[in-house]
Each structure stands twice: as C-alpha cells, then as structure tokens.
Amino acid sequence: MYFQPTTLDQAVQDAQAEGLRILAGGTDFYPTNGDRLPEGPILDVTRIDGMSGVTQTPDGWRIGGATSWSDVLRADLPAAFDGLKAAGREVGSIQIQNAGTIAGNLCNASPAADSVPPLLTLGAMVELYSASGKRLLPLEEFILGVRKTALRSGEILTAVHIPETAGGWGAFTKLGSRKYLVISIAMVAVLIDVHDGVISKARVAVGACSPVAQRLPELEAALTGRGDVAGLVTPAHLAALSPIDDVRGSAQYRLEVVAPMIEEAVERCLERA
C-alpha cells in the first residue's frame, strides 16, 4: 500500500494504517531498509498541501515538514537562521540536500542529525498532526533518545515553528573526517545577539556528543555580557555532554574539540555582528 495524499485531512486518515511508515525525502527511509523493497504501508507526505516551504507567520517562521534542505537554503531568512543554513550546506551532498527534509531529519532522531543543534538554538517547536488533532511540542521534548521520538502512531510531523526571530546571528560548525558525505564527529550551533559590543543573548547547542543534541544553559549564561569568547569555555560548561567512543572518534576527543568549535562558531557570529 502506497498512500500519496494531497491533503492533510486525507493524510491523517491514511496515517492510521497498521504498521505504517512515513516516507518523505527517502534519504534515511531507504538506507535503513537495506537493499530490499520496503514492507508494509507507506505514507508519502511529499505531496500534501502546505507540507513544503518556508513561510513567515505572525508568530515567527514556519518550515513545512517536507521542506528539503535545498528549499531552506534558498529561503530568504534572517541572520539568526544562518546556523541552520550552514548546517544544511553540510548535509551529505547536494543530492541529499535536494531530497532530505527537515521533518525526516528530526524524526530519524540520529544523535548526529544536522538540523537539531541549530533548531534548538532557534527555540523550534514541532507541529504534530493526527486524526485527533494537532499538538505543538518544543523540539527538546520531541526527540527523546537515539532513534526515539515523541511521535505517536498515526501522527505526522507537519511543520517546525520558529517562534521568535528577533535579531541575532547564527553559526554552525561540524567536524568530520572528510569534506563531503560525512557524519559529524561533533557539531555545534550557536545563536548570538550583540548590543554595544557585548553578547546580549547566547544560545549554544552541541550535537553528536550525547544521545540527543542539547543546549548548554550555563555556558549561554557565561557568554552573556562578554565581548569575546577566547578561553571562555570550561569543562564544567560541557559537563552535560556524554559522548561515546565510536568509529568516528573517541569520547575524550569529542570533549576536547567541542570547546574550540564553540569558540569558532561564536567568533563567526561576532565577526558579523
């Protein structure tokens, strides 16, 4: 069974099928399937009205769940989204950016999902639809663990809302062992606002260093009021991280590189501020 609804109303009906899997850009859907044909009913969400595209709303910005990374890159967005765009440019390759979607990246819930740190700094909320209605969740409450989300059976992640966009500059740094098509060893997103040469607002999120990417509130507090960042990041600021040893790098390494990655990202913002 292959559902390809064009309306959300129809989609939430289709989504109730037993054993349903949701397909958008396919960039995670197919690899997890091995070489075999997918089994069970498939709900293709790419043709649902309103599921794609970036729009300004009275409350901020809305990114449709089936919006591809390339669509995000093409969208005219404020500088606060520069981190999200920078993350988009580092996703896989142009082929992957043209297909992979924001909702797919979130629902796949990889610890190394590129969208999560910048969306955390942007205070993103996810919009979830099912036959019983709509709910909004902060992104922090949506991704629960490695490959684990709060998405309920029958529910579709229809959009990401960025509620507040008042000023600021975003940046993103990603560390990998090669230039393209690389899964992060570690990644950092920051969102910085500056007034009179000092940081007035700081948000820092780190990915691939814990089961779910997370913000570092103590570091954010320490950054606020500063004019520069060199040497500011201490081990205590990173205490919430719990990186693992894997083929991409050691836990120790990840902890060591995060501090300079944060500094680099903040400096990039300060240069533009």
Place this chain on the structure above:
Amino acid sequence: MKDAAPEGIAFTLNNKPVQASPTAGERLSATLRESLGARDVKIGCNAGDCGACTVLVDGAPVCACLMSTAQAEGRHVETLSGLVQTDKNTQALAEAFQNHGAAQCGICTPGMMVSATAYLRDKNSSMEDALGGVLCRCTGYRKILDAVAEAAAGGAEPLAKFGGMGQSIRRLDGVPKVEGREAFGDDVAPPDTPVVHVIRAPFPRASFEFGDLEGFRTHTNGVLAVLSAADIKGRNCFGVIPPFADQPVFAVAETRFRGEAVAAVVGTPEFMARFDPAEFPVIWQELPSVMDCDTAMEPDAPQLHSGRSGNVMTGGFVQCGDADRALDAAAHRVTGSFSTGFVEHAYIEPEAGFATVTDGRVEIHGCTQAPVMDLDSMEEILGMDRSRIRIVPTAVGGGFGSKLDISMQPYLALAALKVNGPVRMAYSRAESMQSTTKRHPAEIRLTIGADPSGRLQGFRFDGLFNTGAYASWGPTVANRVPVHASGPYQIPDYRAEAKGIHTHCPPAGAFRGFGVPQAAIAQEVLFDELAAKLDLDPLEFREINALENGVPTVCGQVFEQGVGIKACFKALRGPWADALAEVATFNAKGGHMRRGVGIAAGWYGCGNTSLPNPSTIKSGVREDGTIMLHQGAMDIGQGANTVISQIFAQALGCDVKYLRLIGADTDVTPDAGKTSASRQTFVSGNAARLSGLALRAEILRRCNVDSAAAVIEPMGGALIVRDGAARHEVSLEGLPADKDGYVLRAEESYDPPTRPLDKDGQGVPYAQFGYAAHLAVVDVDTRYGTVHPVRFVAAHDVGHAVNPMLVEGQVHGGIAQGLGMALMEEFIPGRTENLHDYLIPTIGDIPPIETLIIEEPDAHGPYGAKGLGEHVLIPTAPALINAINRAVGVQLRQVPVTPSRLKAAMKEARHD
C-alpha cells in the same frame, strides 16, 4: 481508492513520456534500470553514499536509489544517456572527460557527469560542492575537476584520438563511458532474469545447521532453487594460489568469517526484491573467534586450518649480510612498532554478473580482473571440462586487486546449471564489503641503523599480516613484503620476515601493492626519524642511500640499468626546497594551523615474484584489411585497452586508429594473465610488442620490404606499406582465412625473466622495478587534529610513458587511495560495512597533484616502459605522515591518522 498504490506512474524520461507500474515504495533507480531500460543509472551503494545513481529530477540532482518512483509522477527525469544526446553542457563534458581521462573505470561517470551538468546549467555552487556527492575510486578527482572546468570555460582543443607510443591520446574505450553505454557486471542481464542471493554467516565464527531446505524451496512461492555445498559436483574449495586453496564456495558445518557463504537462493526477481535472508532455514551458533594476529597466535587459540599450526599461514624471508650485528655496531638507531588496519577496495561497482547455460555450456558474464584464473577455478568447482565454460568479462567498475579472486562467479554458474537457464546477481554494498578481500592489517616492528655519515647500517623488519580466514593472496603478501621492505635503498645488512596469520576476519588478499604500502609506512617514517638523529635533511639522507645501477638489492639482484630512484629524488630537490621555505613562512605567522612537508619513496617489482606469469597477445588481419587485436589484458579503468594498443601499433608500424579490439572473452582471446602486480604494461605490453613485430615481419616479407621506417595502413582489401617515398601494396584478396577469419595472424607470448629466491630470499624476483618519490604538503588544524592536504608532487620513474595522460591518471588515483589509507580508511568487520561508516576520500579531500614523469628506460620493458599502477600508492601514506609529524611534532605509529588519533598523539607529544 484514490490514495492507494499508484497503478501507473507517468513521467518524462529524457524528454520522452514514460509509464511505469512500480511496486509500492520501489526505488526510482530500480524502475529506471529494470523497467525503463536506463541501465546508465548505476547502483553503487543503494544508500545515497556514492552518488553513482544521480539523475536530474526537474533539473535537480538526486540519488535515484533514495527516491520512490511514485514521487517522479509528472516530473522530468534525466539521465546521462539522455542528457548526452540533447544537452550542450553534457556534450561538452563528454569531450572534456575524454580529454582529461576523467573517466577511468567509468562506473561513477554517469553520476559525475549528471551532477556536473546541473552545475554547468546554473553554476550557483562551487564546482566541488556540486560534485561532492559522487564518489570516485579511480581518478583522484583532479582530472574530473579539470574536465568540468574545461567544459565550463567552453571547451578546448580535443586531445588526439589516435597516436603512437609516448603520446597522450584519449582512451580508446572512452566514448561508451561518457555516453552511459558502458555495460558493467549488473548491466548485461535481461530485466526478468532470476536472481541469486547468497546466505551469509552473521558471526565471525559459527557453526550452523540447515532446516528443511527442500521444504523452503517447494513451499516458498518465487523460490526456484536452493544451493548449498551438496550441489557442488567438483571441488568445494578455491584459492588464487593452488597450493594454498582453502576457501569453500559454501561452508560446511562451520563458518570462519562474518559474511561467509553457506547457501544461495535463486528466485524470481519479484520474490528476491522482497526476500529477507532471515527467513532462510538455518540455525546459527556463534563460536569463540580470534580477530587479530596476537590473539590468533596464542597457544589455546582456535585453529582455522589444519596444517597451519599456530594459525600461521605462511611466511616470507629475505636476508643479506648480518642485520643484527650491523645494528649493534651502528652509531645511530631508530625503532618503531607500526600498525595498520584493514583497507577496503571500495570500488563503486559491487561484484555483479550474469550466467547462462547454452547447449550444456555455462557462460559467466561479470566483472573480473582475471578471466582465465576465473576459468581455472570454475573448472575445478563445477567439475566440468574447461571447454564447457566461458568467461565473458564485462566492463569492470574498479578492481584494485579484489576482483582477482572469484566472488559471484561460482554462485552464478551453479545457479544457472541448477535452473538450466539465465540467472543474475549483484552483491549489495554490505555483502561486497563483508565477503570480498581486503588489504592486510599489519603489525610491524622495525629497527634501522646508520653510520655517522648517514649510510644505512643494519635493517631488521618483522611483520605480522592479518590474512583473515582464507589464504587468498596472503602468501604473495608474505613473499613480496620482505623483498620490498628495504625500499629502493642500498642496505648491505638486512633481515626481513613477514608472516600471514589466520583470523576470523574477512580474507585479506590483493590490494594495490600487496603489503608493500604497509611496510613502506614503517620504513619511510623511521627514515625521517633517523635523518633527524643524524641532523641530515630527509631528502639528502635518502639520496645518500638510494639504490643505483650496479649495486645489489637486498635480494642480491644487480640491475645494470634502469634504476630510477635517484632521478626521482633529484626531480624533487626543487619542490622540496620550495616547500621548506613555504612551510617556514606559513608557520611564522602563528595561529592554530601548522603546515608541514614530508617526502617518501617506494619501489615495486613488476610481475609475479620469481614465478612465471606469461601473457599472450594474438593479432590478425582479415581479408578486408581490418587489423584485429585480441586485447586480453583486463582494463579495469587503468587504461590497458589503450596502452596495449599503443604498444602493439608502435611495433606493427601502423596508427592505433586502424586497430579493432576484441576483449578478454576466454572463447576467443588468449590468456594475457591477470591485471595485477603492475604487470600489464610490462608483460602484456611485451607480448603485444612481439605480436605486432611478428605481424609486421609477415606483412613486410610479403612486399619484400626490410625497413624500420616502413609504415602500414589498411586500405580496402589490402595493406599499404609506405617506406619513405616507396609505396607497396600487400593484397589480401584470396588469401586463405583461418577459423577466426584471419588471412594473416600472429600470436606471441612474453614471460619476464626471473629466478627463484633461495632460503635467504636471494635471487632475481623481478625483471624490472618501477620507482617513485612523493612530496606532500599538509596543514594541520591543531584545535581539531584535522589534516588538510595542500598539494602533492609525485615523481615516478615509468621507464617510458606510453600515454602520459594515463600515467597521470594512475598517479592521481593511487595518491587518492594512499591518502585514504593514511587519513581515514579503516574497515572494521561487522561495523563499517557501508560507505558512510567506511570513509573514502571525496572530491573535497584531494589537493592539487603535480606529476613529474621520469623516464629511466628499462631493458626488459616494451620500449623501455615499466609498470606503474601499484607503485603510486606506496609513498603516499608515509609522505603524508612525515608531513604531519613535521607540522606538529608528533611521532605517528598507526594509520589511519584520524582527527581523534592525531589529537591524542599531539597531547602525548606535549606531555613527553
């Protein structure tokens, strides 16, 4: 129901409306290839990791393997074969790719050219960003960037299509590669052909029992046959070196590595597209395993093969003088223990093929580096006379050593015979990575001494090579390493021993260099440390000790000519001085980036080690004057089709444009040996030279011409011989034709003159060596431990460059693989069985490469030519490590130098 599985999907394919009826969720790549005939869309990974299947959907490049066909409804899909017909950008790329040799094996070319077409249409990204999603394992990407830049600039004068020895001409087989018409292993079977799938062991070591195989076959709709060891009429054992043959086609009772075959299922394509191997009736019991040499050599370790006590497969040994005594007396000594990991060949074409049975004969079409060795193996396994077996090689989408061994061939043949009809199979990327051979991990301990003047004094090398579960080419590695571990240097007191150790890892076999790249890392890195102790410049230290004509090698072999390493070093003097100055200036600026330069050298003996390895090349002239060349030297992308033809044409005295090539089909073309050991240009090149000379002699005899200057060209039913102003005509009309239809013919063989090695490894292992020295400049980001190669200068003594463009292609591709081995590649069984956990370099990882071609002619080489393919990879990794060591003051002992490992080494160096 409106939203149900779409019955018909309509879209535009290459400007033509098409209809397809895909299964729910079917990948666009599958629909394009199997339902719509677009076999120019290549499948390398089915996971978006390689980009070979890139197509344009409404102008945007996407991986067809990640797209549901239903999503193409109403859209315009473009593939290479269509674009090259209509799109001016693609047509410009087709020319430029041929001008630069940007397509070697050609398997990535469709994805690369489609991506490049999208780039040329709007140029709204960098060229590297546009191409970064397509992996190439052959070219090192630089020629691809050159070609795309040329197309972007509106094209250039075309490179000559034809020409003689020493001339850069386009590949003779290049057009189908750039037009999407090249047929690789998975491109030859008709779409409805039954599919073979191998059932493989899930554990490093396991015992197993089958359930009801017959019941599975009869009760599973779509299953046509089940194969296991019971179906093998011949010998359930194969191996590339007959005395070491030890690998079962299907394991019996116990498996020795994860991915080992125990059975195979043949089914309809519809069934096999959904087949889950977990449904196959087999029960596994995991058994204790050994995964590294040290554990495997422990007294109580499980023994993999009887007769190989202590899991030692075999060893190799070379000694001259007295290494230990010389080391004791040496003024300076350095010692190091080095380790390297498994390296995966990662050709973009997984093993694939097609087999048929006709009149009781089985034909196997597939990718291979060694068709006649395949035939030898199949004769034994099938228990059939070889006259009833035919190997028809398809185009090969990369080999690098692993496609020397059989892989899918026996499963295809057994299945075709069992169902008495055509069958096909293509390994998945995971299967390919699990089950085919790898580069041996090495544990090397090396001590080198020098006298106060910097002359080498004593060299002792002990290496353990993890050869995995089966021998494959392990014995060759064990033999080659001690012969080569000295590098191209004069070392009077030398002792080198290498052992192949069995473990429950995938079989380690041949990979570009047969163990020599691993040994060279230890030797060349310690050379820099020794030079530092002596306070000698690393290049000067190497020049002092370089091998020369008339000086014995560590095997006691004395070359009176042809030793080209000093010329390579001399060529690097200028670049070395420039790089040292550049590095000093760069580092004086301070900051977190540190630059370093390193050099390293290598040598490599061409052909088999002290063993016969003849090549035969047949040629003939038809009555209509067509000159036929039976080119049996498998072209796996390196360019043998072109190089062998250029050599043959030179000997015959005609332009290469008059040749018509016949490939390595075992029914019609004599054995030109395997594409291995950097032997084709040298060995098959000589056979081609002899065949050309013999044919020429026959032609000239018929017109009474005896002139080295005479040139031959066909004209209608005659051959015209021009000797200065004189014109002779050799009429072919009415001459008796042989069974091949040839009125004139020549078939000549060449086998390099070698002599056996004695118990101390003294003898004549190779008739020729090729030589190389690389210079690498790198930047290290000290914050992250990341290495950013800046440029390479590669000096290669190739004797005589038959086609300099192809020489550069080999140099670039070898450097890319050496860089991968040095910085990122490490296969971990069970963990990195895909191309996103196992990383090979992308287009953004290979810096500019300057190739310096050195031509120190070799008396045995055809027109002085030497082999090249494997030589390139040998100096690259140690040159990079030496550059990193100099940049940040570390002492690296393990590859790959991942950011994590380099950062740890930097920390350790600071604490010391």
